Amino acid sequence: DYAIITPATWRALRACPLFANLDDKMLEIIASMGKRKLIQPGQQIIKAGDRSNCMYLVCTGVVSCMVGDHEVKKLSSGQSFGDVAVYCDHIYKLHQEHSSFLGDADALDKILTRTADIFGVEVCHLMELSVKDMTSLFPRSPRLVYNVVQVGEAQLDEAVANNSDQARAAKRIISRLHPLVAASFMRGVPSDLTARLLDS
Secondary structure, rough: HHHHHHHHHHHHHOOOOOOOOOOOHHHHHHHHHHHHEEEOOEEEEEEEOOEEEEEEEEEEEEEEEEEOEEEEEEEOOOEEEOOOOHHHHHHHHHHHOOOHOOOHHHHHHHHHHHOEEEEEEEEEEEEEEEEEHHOOOOHHHHHHHHHHHHHHHHHHHHHHOOOHHHHHHHHHHHHHHHHHHHHHHOOOOHHHHHHHHHHO
16 A cells, blocks of 8 residues: 555656666565654764664755765655665675675775764654665566666765775775676576666
8 A cells, every 4th residue: 555655755756866766566565664764953873983784765855965174964754875885785795705806804994984974954754674685676677776886886985985985995895896796796686687676
């Protein structure tokens, strides 16, 4: 029943680049997996240095992203943060499978820690989505796989631009792994769905 999802949540899901071009049924599944979080002004949501195991969608309100004492951006309804956790967790697991020849495990381990502090600017409603739940949807949605890769790489590039040493190290490793990364993200996705995505 789509009615259980508030209009604000629907708008946020449909506006979010991570969920671009997903049908309403998949958006409903994603919403059913999410945990609702009510955030007060000044409340910390993410602490730099913490291990990352989830991402967040802003349904209403505004949050601030801080690197040290510098605000790098504000995020509002339809924007997400922490998406790189989904992307880098998958790559880290790929690295573990092929550690004998990939090397640099420490750098990949570090990118699984948060690189910024996130605070509520005003009262916010967030949707928290675990890495485990998001990756469980990959076999059913190659479009989600594609979006995760695109958004994850963009967030890493942004972290590099904000002088994150962890992001720089991870980017070096990922550039060497790129063919393996692409293949592993599509593992388990039925070939007909993959072909449909590539054709689109």
